[in-house]
Structures are given as C-alpha cells and as structure tokens.
Amino acid sequence: MLQRTLGQGFRTSALGLGCMGMSEFYGPRDDATSMQVLHEAVERGIGMLDTADMYGPHHNEELIGAFLRGGAKVKVATKFGIVRAAGEYRRGLDNSPEPRTLAEGNKSRLSCAQEGRFYWVLTLQDLLGAFFVV
Secondary structure: OOEEEEOOOEEEEOOOEEOHHHOOOOOOOOHHHHHHHHHHHHHOOOOEEEOOOOOOOOHHHHHHHHHHHOOOOOEEEOOOOEEOOOOOOOOEEOOOOOHHHHHHHHHHHOOOOOOOOOOOOOOHHHHHHHHOOO
C-alpha cells in the first residue's frame, strides 16, 4: 500500500477507511460485519481509520476501540465538538467545552487512554488558522 507523510512525520497509508456507516446513517448496524470489514481493511494495507464521537453517538469510537484492543496497529482520526441528538441527522457545533476535556472522552472510547497512543496532530490554533485569516 502506498504510504503518505502528513504534517511532520505522521506516516500512514494513502487510503483510509471512513467508519461512519458502521454505526448508523446507512441502515441498521452490524458490529460483527463491521469487525470483519476492519480486519480485512488492515490485512489489505489500510492504516488509517476515520471516526467521530457523534457517529452512533459514541458507538463508532467504541467499535474502533474494541478493534484496537484486539491488537490492530492503525492510526485513527477522530473529531469532537459536533453535536446532535440521538436519532437526528441535524448537526450543530459546540465549542464550549475545552478541547482537551472533550479529547478525554475520545481517548476513553478508543481505548488509548493508558497506552500512549493518543497524539494531537493539529493544535486548536492550527485548526482555526485553516478557517480564519488573523
């Protein structure tokens, strides 16, 4: 699988797997099938999984966390601050909690709280700088 370097030395596969549909949006979820897809993707060289705390809500990160506890060596991109009520598609943004506080929930659900596998790739300033010229 072709590899890419993102940012300063963050290497991963050129292709990633978006996992949103494993928790909702495209019909009923099937965790057993989702786990099979995750294993197959890694066997074929996929090294990046994309998730968010709002998928499920929280179910998707918990699913990926269970996959990681099985020993998978992949990178995971997750997001926070997107809010919605369970069963609703309408989304909003909530930037009132401190980002590192929100990240603690991500870390816990993704099973990387104690393993030192959680890194900030972008600072909040980097993220805001992408949207606003200061």
